[in-house]
Amino acid sequence: MKRLLPYLAVAFFxxxxxxxxxxxxxxxxxxxxxxxxxxxxxxxxxxxxxxLSLGHVAFxxxxxxxxxxxxLGFSISIFGYQITxxxxxxxxxxxLGTIVAGLCGYLIGKLAFRVRGAYFVIVTISFAEVVxxxxxxxxxxxxxxxxxxxxxxxxxxxxxxxxxxxxGKAQNYYVVLAxxxxxxxxxxxxxxxxxxxAMIALRENETLAMSxxxxxxxxxVLAxxxAGAMAGTAGGLYAHYIQIIDPMxxxxxxxxxxxxxxxxxxxxxxxxxxxxGLIFGIAPVVLxxxxxxxxxWILYGLLMILIVFVLPDGIVPAIERWFGRTSESAGDRxxxxxxxxxxxxx
Amino acid sequence: MNAVTTHREPIxxxxxxxxxxxxxxxxxxxxxxxxxxxxxxxxxxNGAGKTTAFHVITGFLKPTKxxxxxxxxxxxxxxxxxxxxxxxxRTFQRTSVFDKIxxxxxxxxxxxxxxxxxxxxxxxxxxxxxxxxxxxxxxxWEILKLVGIDHQADELGGSLPYGDQRLLGVALxxxxxxxxxxxxxxxxxxxxTETARFVNLxxxxxxxxxxILLVEHDMPMVMGVSDRIVVLNxxxxxxxxxxxxxxxxxxxxxxxxxxxxxxA
Numbered sequence: 001m002k003r004l005l006p007y008l009a010v011a012f013f014x015x016x017x018x019x020x021x022x023x024x025x026x027x028x029x030x031x032x033x034x035x036x037x038x039x040x041x042x043x044x045x046x047x048x049x050x051x052l053s054l055g056h057v058a059f060x061x062x063x064x065x066x067x068x069x070x071x072l073g074f075s076i077s078i079f080g081y082q083i084t085x086x087x088x089x090x091x092x093x094x095x096l097g098t099i100v101a102g103l104c105g106y107l108i109g110k111l112a113f114r115v116r117g118a119y120f121v122i123v124t125i126s127f128a129e130v131v132x133x134x135x136x137x138x139x140x141x142x143x144x145x146x147x148x149x150x151x152x153x154x155x156x157x158x159x160x161x162x163x164x165x166x167x168g169k170a171q172n173y174y175v176v177l178a179x180x181x182x183x184x185x186x187x188x189x190x191x192x193x194x195x196x197x198a199m200i201a202l203r204e205n206e207t208l209a210m211s212x213x214x215x216x217x218x219x220x221v222l223a224x225x226x227a228g229a230m231a232g233t234a235g236g237l238y239a240h241y242i243q244i245i246d247p248m249x250x251x252x253x254x255x256x257x258x259x260x261x262x263x264x265x266x267x268x269x270x271x272x273x274x275x276x277g278l279i280f281g282i283a284p285v286v287l288x289x290x291x292x293x294x295x296x297w298i299l300y301g302l303l304m305i306l307i308v309f310v311l312p313d314g315i316v317p318a319i320e321r322w323f324g325r326t327s328e329s330a331g332d333r334x335x336x337x338x339x340x341x342x343x344x345x346x
Numbered sequence: 347m348n349a350v351t352t353h354r355e356p357i358x359x360x361x362x363x364x365x366x367x368x369x370x371x372x373x374x375x376x377x378x379x380x381x382x383x384x385x386x387x388x389x390x391x392n393g394a395g396k397t398t399a400f401h402v403i404t405g406f407l408k409p410t411k412x413x414x415x416x417x418x419x420x421x422x423x424x425x426x427x428x429x430x431x432x433x434x435x436r437t438f439q440r441t442s443v444f445d446k447i448x449x450x451x452x453x454x455x456x457x458x459x460x461x462x463x464x465x466x467x468x469x470x471x472x473x474x475x476x477x478x479x480x481x482x483x484x485x486x487w488e489i490l491k492l493v494g495i496d497h498q499a500d501e502l503g504g505s506l507p508y509g510d511q512r513l514l515g516v517a518l519x520x521x522x523x524x525x526x527x528x529x530x531x532x533x534x535x536x537x538x539t540e541t542a543r544f545v546n547l548x549x550x551x552x553x554x555x556x557x558i559l560l561v562e563h564d565m566p567m568v569m570g571v572s573d574r575i576v577v578l579n580x581x582x583x584x585x586x587x588x589x590x591x592x593x594x595x596x597x598x599x600x601x602x603x604x605x606x607x608x609x610a
Contacts, residue, residue: 186469193468193479194454194461201455204444211404211438212522213430213459222465 006184009274013177017170025285026169032281033176034238035254039261039273040183041230046259047268048191049223050203051113054121055128057255059101059228063235064245065135065142067097068151071240076140090154094236098229105228109221125252132250147246154240172241179237180274183230188270190226199223203268260300264307266314275315357382357557358403358434358526363412365398365581372398373581376412380526380559385552387560387568390578391601396561397439399578400530403559404436405429416526431459435524439531442515445504449495452503452514453486456521460485486521493517493547509540516547526557533564541567569593577601 020026042056070093075084112123135142142148154175157163166172190196198219201209210216239245257280265276280300287296311318356379365373373395380386388396401407403414405426414421416434424432444452461482467475490496493513498506503514512532519527533541541564548571551558562568568575569589577585577592579601585592592598 189469189471193475194458194463194482195465195468197451197455198458200447201444201458204446207406207426208438208442208444208518209455210406210426211430211436212456212518213427213435214455215425215427 010177010181014174017173023169026173028282028285030169030173030176030241031238032277033173033180034234034241035257035281036261036274036277037176037180037183037234037237038231039258039265039277040180040187041227041234042258043262043267043269043273044187044190044199044223044227044230046262047266047272048196048203049199049220051116051220051223052121052259053124053224053227054252054255054259055108055124055126056227056231056258057250057252058124058128058131059104059231060235060238060254061128061131061135061245061249062104063094063097063101063232064239064249065097065148065235066100066232067093067236068148068239068245069093069141070096071152072148072150074141087152090152090240091156094154094233094240097236097239098232101232101235102225102229104232105224105226106221108228109224110217113217113220113224128250128252128255132247135247135250142247145247147244149244151239151243151245153243154237166240172237176237176241179233183233184270184274186226186230191270195219195222200268260304264304264314266316266318269314269316269320272314272316279315355382356380357417358559359415360399360403361413361415363399363402363409363414365395365402365407366410371581373402373409373578375582376578378576378583378586380557383552383555383557384573385548385558385560385571387562387572387575388578389562389565389568389575394578395581396578397530398581400436400528400561403429403528404434430522430524433523433525434528435519435522435526436528437515437519437530437532439534443503443506443511443518445502447503448499449501449503449506449514450486450490450499453489453517453521454482456489456518457482457485459522489517489521492550493520494543509536509543512536512540513544513547520551524556526559527551528559528561530561531563532560533562533567545571 016029017026038056038060041059042053045051045053045056067090069085070088071090073085073087075082077083108124108127112120112127115123136144138144139146152165154166154172155163156166156175164171166175191199198209198214199222201212201214202216202219206216235249238249261276261280262273263276264279265274266272283300284293284296287299291299307315358380360376360378363373363376364371376395376399378386388399390396398407402409403421405421405424405428409422416429416432419432421429421432421434444455447455461478463475463478487496487499490499493516495506495510495513495517498510503511506514512535516527516529516532519529533544536544545567548558548560560568560572569592572589574587575585575589575592576583577595577598584597584601585595587595
């Protein structure tokens with residue numbers, strides 16, 4: 001059953017646009033999915049290596065701006081040299097956005113992982129703030145607070161298949177769904193490999209991990225690169241779906257949303273950010289008709305506090321424990337430990 | 347008595363190492379060698395500098411003076427994981443296992459150094475990587491069986507009885523495929539049965555040709571298993587010899603028991 005769950009979930013979500021009439025709700029799901037993707041990437045850092053990045057939105061925003069500018073084109077002058085870039089297809093933009101965000105992950109990883117804990121958190125916040133100020137003030141490139149409008153939607157296809165431009169919500173929904181599935185597979189394979197074990201070892205006990213030969217910098221930087229790149233993809237998808245971005249994408253609130261998704265869902269679990277992303281992506285729409293936005297934020301705060309107090313590990317580990325108790329095997333094994341398959345026991 | 351060199355080929359050489367913490371001299375001048383396949387114990391009263399010596403050898407601390415040579419390579423300036431990758435692996439006094447991770451996965455993490463998986467192979471789940479992973483699991487079982495805690499593979503590291511946790515700590519060290527293993531007070535807090543089990547394990551490791559450097563307070567155990575004993579006091583070596591030589595060394599007796607009755 002547990003093995004089938006991911007496939008069932010994908011099948012269910014793939015069927016949603018077929019029966020869901022409410023286009024606004026579908027739009028909510030697309031945006032939730034994009035933030036879910038970003039939350040999944042944050043989970044790789046926060047959940048598996050144990051490093052809290054409070055500047056995660058920077059990677060998201062960099063992905064969005066790089067992707068938007070690649071597909072819009074720009075003309076700037078640096079030190080008297082005129083640099084002009086002709087518009088490229090949106091797909092190339094998303095790929096470039098992913099790469100550039102991954103590179104930023106590498107740089108930030110190299111710099112910030114010289115420190116840990118609170119200092120790392122501060123470095124990441126500062127990084128996000130610097131990037132926001134650049135986006136706000138480099139008006140020639142980013143249009144500053146006037147925003148970058150008219151970003152083209154994604155176009156997929158090859159010369160021999162013909163091209164399809166994704167104007168509709170359902171089409172974008174499937175693109176986001178595919179991205180989430182891909183990210184899930186990447187994270188899962190990474191986590192259940194020696195790479196993931198090294199990251200978890202660093203989270204659990206850095207000194208001991210070093211003594212068995214785990215290189216701290218190598219694995220923390222690797223996690224930062226993958227997390228940065230994935231958040232960059234999310235940003236790129238966001239830019240081409242919403243079709244307008246401004247420096248507000250760098251809002252601290254966006255990072256907080258991602259962190260809340262990860263923590264309430266269950267950090268360090270594969271399904272955690274997905275469950276958290278669904279709850280905090282859909283809740284605003286469901287609550288909208290009953291309570292005002294200000295009250296909503298208060299409710300989220302209360303919900304967050306409640307979850308942290310009642311289910312400190314998050315929702316997914318709690319459900320797993322509950323099912324583990326009622327079925328038989330899992331016992332009191334906590335989510336922190338990876339699955340222990342005894343396939344090779346001879 | 348002061349036979350500093352060994353008859354065997356030295357694998358690990360601590361050459362005039364000194365460690366100062368500001369004005370405090372933790373180790374003033376330490377000079378000894380460990381031969382290939384030898385079991386050497388480092389003993390001394392609390393605060394003599396034994397753990398500091400371990401920290402220096404494994405790269406967790408930089409020596410103020412001197413250097414540590416392992417198989418002809420200087421370890422000065424190497425990071426702990428680089429020292430491990432040369433085949434010199436240590437266990438810890440207190441935090442010896444990953445508490446919240448199952449025993450089996452503890453050992454899998456320990457096997458890190460033997461992992462050959464490439465990142466892209468892992469992401470694409472290529473047959474080579476899956477094969478390597480299956481081999482790692484096989485290896486982990488072997489180590490758990492050798493150490494004798496294979497029946498507890500599914501328990502969390504932190505939920506094991508104390509003695510078994512220390513065994514798991516050694517299993518973690520062994521998983522890193524060391525040619526030399528440094529054990530920091532492995533039997534402290536163990537009862538007699540657990541200690542006997544541990545001595546049994548040490549003998550198995552010696553049969554496999556592992557070089558072992560042991561820091562320990564349990565004197566009967568140290569006297570029983572060691573080829574050679576190095577005694578530290580106030581950061582310097584006061585004796586270096588076979589267990590019998592050490593037991594009869596007046597300076598060692600004085601360090602452990604004080605001046606004796608003649609001054610009373």
